[in-house]
Amino acid sequence: MSELWQGQLEKIDDYHWRIPKSYKPGMRVPGIIYADEKLLKDIRQDKALEQVANVAFLPGIVNASLAMPDIHWGYGFCIGGVAATDIEEGGVISPGGVGYDINCGVRLMRTDLRYEEIKDRIEELVWALFNDVPAGVGSKGDIRVGLREEKEILLKGAKWAVEKGYGTADDLECTEENGAIAGADPDAVSDRAYERGKAQSGTLGSGNHFLEIQVIEQLYDREACDALGLDLGQITVMIHSGSRGLGYQICDEYVKSMIHCLTKYNINVPDRQLACAPVNSPEGKSYLAAMKCAANYAWSNRQCLMHLVRQSFQRVLGTSWQKMGMFLIYDVAHNIAKIEKYTVGGKEKNLCVHRKGATRAFGPGHPALPERYKKIGQPVIIPGDMGRNSYLLVGTQKAQDETFGSTCHGAGRVKSRTAALRSINANVLLKELESKGIIVKASGRDTLVEEAPQAYKDVNDVVDVVHQAGISKRVCRMRPLGVIKG
Amino acid sequence: MKNYQIIEHTADLALCIQGEDLSGLFTNAALALFEISAVKIPSSKPPKKESISITQKAGTPDELFINWLNELLSLSATRELVFTEFKIDKISEKALEATAIGEDISGYKINKEIKAATYSDLKIENTGSNWQAEVILDV
Numbered sequence: 001m002s003e004l005w006q007g008q009l010e011k012i013d014d015y016h017w018r019i020p021k022s023y024k025p026g027m028r029v030p031g032i033i034y035a036d037e038k039l040l041k042d043i044r045q046d047k048a049l050e051q052v053a054n055v056a057f058l059p060g061i062v063n064a065s066l067a068m069p070d071i072h073w074g075y076g077f078c079i080g081g082v083a084a085t086d087i088e089e090g091g092v093i094s095p096g097g098v099g100y101d102i103n104c105g106v107r108l109m110r111t112d113l114r115y116e117e118i119k120d121r122i123e124e125l126v127w128a129l130f131n132d133v134p135a136g137v138g139s140k141g142d143i144r145v146g147l148r149e150e151k152e153i154l155l156k157g158a159k160w161a162v163e164k165g166y167g168t169a170d171d172l173e174c175t176e177e178n179g180a181i182a183g184a185d186p187d188a189v190s191d192r193a194y195e196r197g198k199a200q201s202g203t204l205g206s207g208n209h210f211l212e213i214q215v216i217e218q219l220y221d222r223e224a225c226d227a228l229g230l231d232l233g234q235i236t237v238m239i240h241s242g243s244r245g246l247g248y249q250i251c252d253e254y255v256k257s258m259i260h261c262l263t264k265y266n267i268n269v270p271d272r273q274l275a276c277a278p279v280n281s282p283e284g285k286s287y288l289a290a291m292k293c294a295a296n297y298a299w300s301n302r303q304c305l306m307h308l309v310r311q312s313f314q315r316v317l318g319t320s321w322q323k324m325g326m327f328l329i330y331d332v333a334h335n336i337a338k339i340e341k342y343t344v345g346g347k348e349k350n351l352c353v354h355r356k357g358a359t360r361a362f363g364p365g366h367p368a369l370p371e372r373y374k375k376i377g378q379p380v381i382i383p384g385d386m387g388r389n390s391y392l393l394v395g396t397q398k399a400q401d402e403t404f405g406s407t408c409h410g411a412g413r414v415k416s417r418t419a420a421l422r423s424i425n426a427n428v429l430l431k432e433l434e435s436k437g438i439i440v441k442a443s444g445r446d447t448l449v450e451e452a453p454q455a456y457k458d459v460n461d462v463v464d465v466v467h468q469a470g471i472s473k474r475v476c477r478m479r480p481l482g483v484i485k486g
Numbered sequence: 487m488k489n490y491q492i493i494e495h496t497a498d499l500a501l502c503i504q505g506e507d508l509s510g511l512f513t514n515a516a517l518a519l520f521e522i523s524a525v526k527i528p529s530s531k532p533p534k535k536e537s538i539s540i541t542q543k544a545g546t547p548d549e550l551f552i553n554w555l556n557e558l559l560s561l562s563a564t565r566e567l568v569f570t571e572f573k574i575d576k577i578s579e580k581a582l583e584a585t586a587i588g589e590d591i592s593g594y595k596i597n598k599e600i601k602a603a604t605y606s607d608l609k610i611e612n613t614g615s616n617w618q619a620e621v622i623l624d625v
Contacts (some may be wrong), residue, residue: 045496
């Protein structure tokens with residue numbers, strides 16, 4: 001299925017490329033790709049750019065079908081895609097434009113711990129986290145909820161976890177949407193989805209989900225670092241997970257129903273995984289209400305995971321998490337659709353912004369930001385692979401002007417899972433990582449190999465593009481010390 | 487020889503599946519899902535088995551195929567079963583009645599989580615000599 005993409009691509013400047021609207025009859029807008037020459041070589045290796053063109057068919061799409069530099073081949077949308085549709089002009093919402101893991105996202109916690117102080121305790125911490133945090137396929141946690149309580153999670157999101165004692169009000173302030181997006185309707189969620197969600201709160205899952213102990217190794221923006229309480233040599237913890245089986249079930253059911261909306265609303269898309277319905281249609285409203293439930297479940301899940309991490313650190317290091325300064329920097333979603341206001345053609349519009357493997361990146365002063373981040377802009381968390389780096393960035397006004405307040409979400413895959421399994425030996429990989437001072441514990445050996453650094457683009461290249469293009473700004477860079485893979 | 491092949495895909499998992507007829511195609515696709523995701527842990531104890539009846543209706547063979555695979559993935563998650571046998575009692579291009587027999591998930595090591603079967607680049611065709619499908623799975 002994989003071959004070099006031969007479509008039309010025009011260079012706008014060093015970091016912007018265009019697929020013209022004329023490339024395929026039916027495209028309503030052009031495709032705009034944020035990348036440099038180096039990344040583009042990899043991007044052209046599969047069908048990701050074709051998917052950027054396909055997304056441009058969506059009714060009501062505004063300005064362009066956008067792709068971030070970590071773009072890779074997905075299903076329906078490419079991963080790393082952003083598309084905004086104009087709700088009042090019949091703009092659609094597509095469950096495939098959010099994905100199965102609704103509100104897959106990432107949170108970053110700071111600590112007052114210094115690398116020099118705890119470098120000999122990393123292995124112990126990794127083992128503790130591996131034992132304390134349920135991970136792996138279909139993993140179930142100790143947090144079991146009945147139907148009534150699960151409905152509460154879907155409505156309250158991370159607030160439910162905080163009310164249970166798994167965090168603080170401060171954590172909520174540092175979470176996108178304060179950890180609960182308004183408009184979730186638990187009645188839009190099926191019994192099967194509830195069934196899949198009842199035992200998975202506080203579980204990591206598998207695939208590319210992880211927990212990582214990191215050290216800050218490079219500062220780029222001193223003022224922002226000071227505002228965030230970050231410095232060189234400081235330990236951070238990153239958590240990457242989503243809405244687990246509940247999200248998969250909701251996406252599956254709504255793709256199934258929206259396939260029929262293509263005929264009902266006379267929508268022409270070149271890939272049925274782009275099945276969609278007008279945001280204002282009964283089907284669109286119902287999906288949005290269910291998607292918000294899964295988004296809230298995911299925020300609660302990451303809040304529960306952070307609680308487990310804090311507990312593990314407390315037990316191993318014998319100090320309270322508050323004394324260790326284990327406070328949340330921020331939590332961002334990178335698979336979601338949001339209704340946001342933008343000025344298009346001089347008019348303020350309500351748009352449905354799909355971010356499929358893309359992160360919100362609001363600039364300084366945006367009203368959605370908590371007071372503490374109004375000056376520096378929204379923290380944007382970019383995980384890399386387990387052998388290289390991760391980044392903390394901040395959003396910019398330019399992102400709001402150009403990309404509907406969006407930026408990249410990670411490194412982006414470059415090698416298939418099967419190619420990774422064929423060419424990488426798990427023991428050799430573990431030794432290589434160990435020689436770099438990285439301790440890894442994984443639930444499955446296949447997952448470990450599939451997620452090897454060689455399978456990913458270099459996140460440093462990806463971040464360089466979004467920084468140079470101005471759609472987010474580097475704050476600091478971390479390197480991994482201990483990794484728990486699902 | 488296996489009745490399916492894995493095709494290169496950057497982020498997900500693409501399969502090409504063959505079957506003598508529509509019933510064989512659906513059976514082999516279902517077997518592929520669970521063969522890829524789970525490996526049986528050797529045990530002297532006979533596994534505990536459970537049968538589940540599945541009825542699906544759809545507008546096209548493509549939809550029927552995707553609904554069938556996603557229903558199995560969903561049931562596998564909620565019932566905590568790895569499906570190992572499939573009996574398709576009735577099948578047309580728009581409906582099926584089948585029985586899926588699964589073993590308790592505790593007897594398996596799960597290597598890969600398949601989130602869903604997708605419509606992206608989905609192809610189902612009768613080649614004249616057999617039936618063939620190409621499908622991308624979200625993993």
